Amino acid sequence: MAxxxxxxxNLLYKQNNSYTLLDAPEIDDIIAHINEEHLDELLGFLxxxxxxxxxxxxHVDAKITAIYAEGIALQTYPKHLERLLASxxxxxxxxxxxxxxxxxxxxxxxxxxxxxxLKQRADKxxxxxxxxxxxxxxxxxxxxxxxxxxxxxxxxxPSLNNAxxxxxxQLRNTKGALSSTSVxxxxxxxxxxxxxxHNATTKALMTDSIDDNKADGNAVNDSEKNNxxxxxxxxxxxxxxxxxxxxxxxxxxxxxxxxxxPGGNWAQSLQAGDTIVTKREFPEKVxxxxxGQAVLIVDETSMPTAARLLELWNNPKPPxxxxxxxxIADQSYFDEVKIHSRVSSSDRLEGADSTKGMRNRVHDxxxxxxITANQTTLGQDLATVIDDKLSDYVSRxxxxxxxxxxxxxxxxxxxxxxxxxxxxxxxxxxxxxxAYWRHTA
Numbered sequence: 001m002a003x004x005x006x007x008x009x010n011l012l013y014k015q016n017n018s019y020t021l022l023d024a025p026e027i028d029d030i031i032a033h034i035n036e037e038h039l040d041e042l043l044g045f046l047x048x049x050x051x052x053x054x055x056x057x058x059h060v061d062a063k064i065t066a067i068y069a070e071g072i073a074l075q076t077y078p079k080h081l082e083r084l085l086a087s088x089x090x091x092x093x094x095x096x097x098x099x100x101x102x103x104x105x106x107x108x109x110x111x112x113x114x115x116x117x118l119k120q121r122a123d124k125x126x127x128x129x130x131x132x133x134x135x136x137x138x139x140x141x142x143x144x145x146x147x148x149x150x151x152x153x154x155x156x157x158p159s160l161n162n163a164x165x166x167x168x169x170q171l172r173n174t175k176g177a178l179s180s181t182s183v184x185x186x187x188x189x190x191x192x193x194x195x196x197x198h199n200a201t202t203k204a205l206m207t208d209s210i211d212d213n214k215a216d217g218n219a220v221n222d223s224e225k226n227n228x229x230x231x232x233x234x235x236x237x238x239x240x241x242x243x244x245x246x247x248x249x250x251x252x253x254x255x256x257x258x259x260x261x262p263g264g265n266w267a268q269s270l271q272a273g274d275t276i277v278t279k280r281e282f283p284e285k286v287x288x289x290x291x292g293q294a295v296l297i298v299d300e301t302s303m304p305t306a307a308r309l310l311e312l313w314n315n316p317k318p319p320x321x322x323x324x325x326x327x328i329a330d331q332s333y334f335d336e337v338k339i340h341s342r343v344s345s346s347d348r349l350e351g352a353d354s355t356k357g358m359r360n361r362v363h364d365x366x367x368x369x370x371i372t373a374n375q376t377t378l379g380q381d382l383a384t385v386i387d388d389k390l391s392d393y394v395s396r397x398x399x400x401x402x403x404x405x406x407x408x409x410x411x412x413x414x415x416x417x418x419x420x421x422x423x424x425x426x427x428x429x430x431x432x433x434x435a436y437w438r439h440t441a
Contacts, residue, residue: 019068019098024108027067034115035063036414037435039428040285041119042074045099048122052076052095061428067111071100072118079427131282134182136192138251140274143267148329149257150300151267152240155276157183157249183242183249188312189284189305190239192253196266197233198277234279235263236436240304241311256300258326285405285432292402294319297386297416300326301436302407303333309405310366313340320393320401322386324371324408331370339365369393378439382408383415391423403430410435 034042042062046052060076067073074097101114102121116131123130138155146152184190240252255267270276284305296319298306306321313319318339325331369389373382394401401424406416417433420426 019070020104022067022069022105022108022111026108030111031064031067041122044122044126044128045072045118046074046076046097048125049099050097052097065096069105071098073098129283131280132182133280136183136278136281138276138278140270140272140276141250142272143270146254147331147333148327150303150330150333151255151257151264153253153255153267153270153276155251155253156247157251158247183251184239184283185242185244186312187239187283188286188308189302191236191282191284192239192278193234193236193280194263194266195234195277195279196262199266199270199274232262235266237263238284238302238304239308241308254304258300285434288403288430288432289319289405290315291317293317293400294403294405295322295390295401295420296320297322297324297404297406297408297433299324299408299436300330300333305407307334307337310334310337310339318366320390320399321366321368322371322390322406323368324373324382324386326372326374328370328372331368331372334366334368367393378409379411380415382412383419386412386416387419387423390420400424401426404433406433407436408433410438 039061042064043057046062047054047057056076059079061079062074062076065073065075076095076097099118102117103114105111105114116133120130122128138157140153141156142154144152144154237253237255240254242249242251244250255263257264257268286309289309292315294315294317296306296309298321303323306323309319321334323331323334371382371385371389373385377385390401393399401420404420404424404426406413408416413433413435417431420433421428421431
C-alpha cells in the first residue's frame with residue numbers, strides 16, 4: 001500500500017478523501033496521455049511542491065492515479081532497473097501525493113488551463129523555462145517552398161530601438177495589433193499555437209466590406225463566407241529560426257503541406273502584409289542532448305526542430321539522424337543546413353563516408369538515414385522499420401547510443417520509444433520521443 005505523505009500546502013492525501021473525483025469519459029485518456037508523454041512534468045511537480053528529495057527523485061518515476069476538481073493524485077514507483085532494490089530501501093517504495101490546482105475545476109474543459117497553471121508554478125519555482133499563454137503577432141513578408149512539400153513563411157516583428165530589446169516589451173505592428181517581442185533567438189523546437197481563425201475572420205470581414213459595394217445579385221452569401229472558416233481553430237507549428245535585423249526581428253516558420261488540411265490551407269492562403277497571431281508558446285525538451293551520442297528521429301513535422309538543433313548543436317559528438325518522409329523529394333530539406341562549428345570533421349560518425357546509397361551528410365558532419373513512408377505505414381510497422389534501420393547502422397559501425405530525441409505521428413511514438421529504450425538500455429529521461437501529430441483516417 002502506498003505511503004501517505006504530506007504534499008504541497010500541507011493537505012494530507014487520503015484514499016477516502018472528500019475531494020470531487022472527475023469521472024468524465026475522456027479523463028482516462030487524459031491520464032494515460034500525461035503519464036506516457038509528460039513524466040518530466042510530473043517529476044517537476046513533485047520536486048516543486050512536495051517534500052520528496054532530489055536524491056529520491058533520481059530513482060523513481062511517477063504517474064497520475066486520479067484527477068479531482070481540486071487537484072491531481074500522484075504516485076511514485078521505483079524505476080524499472082531499481083525495483084529489485086525497493087524491498088531493501090524504504091525510500092523507493094510507492095508513495096502517494098496530492099497536488100492542488102490554483103482553483104477548483106468546475107468542468108473537464110477547465111483541466112487544461114489548470115494543468116498549465118500548475119506547470120507554470122512548478123517551472124517558475126524550479127527556475128525552468130515554461131509554457132506561455134501570451135499573444136504574439138507576426139507580419140508575413142514572404143512565402144516559398146524550401147522542399148517539394150515544405151512551405152517557408154518569412155515573418156517579421158517591427159523594428160526595435162535599444163530601449164526595447166528586453167523580452168517583456170509590448171509594441172504595435174504596422175496594422176496596430178499589440179504584439180510581444182519575446183522571440184527566442186537561440187532555441188530549437190520552440191512551438192507556437194497559431195490562431196487560424198484570426199485570418200479567416202479577417203478575410204470574412206474583407207468580404208463583407210467588398211459585398212457592401214456590390215449589387216445584391218453579386219454579393220457573397222453567408223454560406224459561402226462560412227466556408228472560409230477553418231475546420232480547426234488553431235494549429236501548432238515550430239519556429240524554425242529567428243534573428244535580429246536592423247529593422248526588427250525576422251523569423252522562419254516551415255509548414256509541411258500534405259493534402260487538404262486546415263494548417264496547410266491557412267499557410268498557403270497567407271500573403272505579404274497579413275498578420276498572423278499566436279495564442280500559446282512553449283519550449284522543446286532537448287536539454288538531454290548536450291552530451292553523449294544522440295539520435296534524432298524526425299518526419300516532416302519535426303524536421304524544422306532538427307534543423308535548428310543542428311545549427312545550435314552544443315555537443316562535441318554530431319548526432320545521427322533518421323529522417324522519415326512521405327515523398328523522397330523532401331529529403332533535401334537538410335541540404336543547406338549547417339551544423340554548429342563545435343563539431344569538427346574528426347568527430348564524424350565512424351563509417352559515415354562508406355554508407356552506401358545515402359545522401360548522408362549535412363555539410364560533411366552528420367549522417368542522415370532516410371526512410372520513405374506513407375500514412376499507411378504508421379504505428380508498430382513504422383516503429384519496426386525505424387528500429388531495424390537504427391540497429392543495423394549501429395551494429396555495422398559499433399556505435400553506442402546514449403540519447404534519443406524525436407517527434408512523429410502519435411501511433412508510432414510509444415512503439416518507437418519502447419523499442420529503443422529496450423534495445424539500448426536507456427532511461428525514460430534519455431529517450432524523448434513526442435507526438436507532433438495524429439493520423440485521423
